[in-house]
Amino acid sequence: DIQLTQSPSFLSASVGDRVTVTCRASQGIRSYLTWYQQQPGKAPKLLIYAASTLQGGVPSRFSGSGSGTEFTLTISSLQAEDFATYYCQQVNSYPWTFGQGTKVEIK
């Protein structure tokens, strides 16, 4: 199975900060990387697919980049509603796997 390692696992930031989360794959996954946001007690929400394509309705402050084994999710100016846990998922090969999550909390 392809393992995804997110860093950091926990991040403390303030409203307005630029935030970057990294996801590293144990082997190359081309651009088959998806990002989700999960608020407490809620289902995950699709943010970005194919490493860098923003899902419709997702604010433009979210962006994704990378290919191969290293990927990043960037929030250009953190808003109050962005405090959540973020997961990456690879869909390059079966079984699809998720990273362990990055929790973004208020500083």
Next chain:
Amino acid sequence: QVQLQESGPGLVKPSQTLSLTCTVSGGSITSGGYSWSWIRQPPGQGLEWIGFIYYSGNTYYNPALKSRVTMSLDTSRNQFSMRLSSVTAADTAVYYCARVWFGELSPYLDYWGQGTLVTVSS
């Protein structure tokens, strides 16, 4: 707007079979290009992909669970279901159903149910 809703018992005894159903509204489960997936999340932990069933009825299961999982479609009710046999406490989790879109660039899970907590305990 597509909506998904999980249903099933919240408590299952060890060694028994966990059965969940996902009811889809706002779209047909037989629409081409989609498959229907299950994902679970143990309390306080990360996400685990269980598998999916294509609109055609073909399935793909996570090998870690393959020997215990069965997924099916009920097209008359626009529902899909999952059965997980021989459950243990390790199967305690919030179970989500979701739609998979196999887009040109990449597949992704675009619509999710709210999730249902299943506890395995005697």
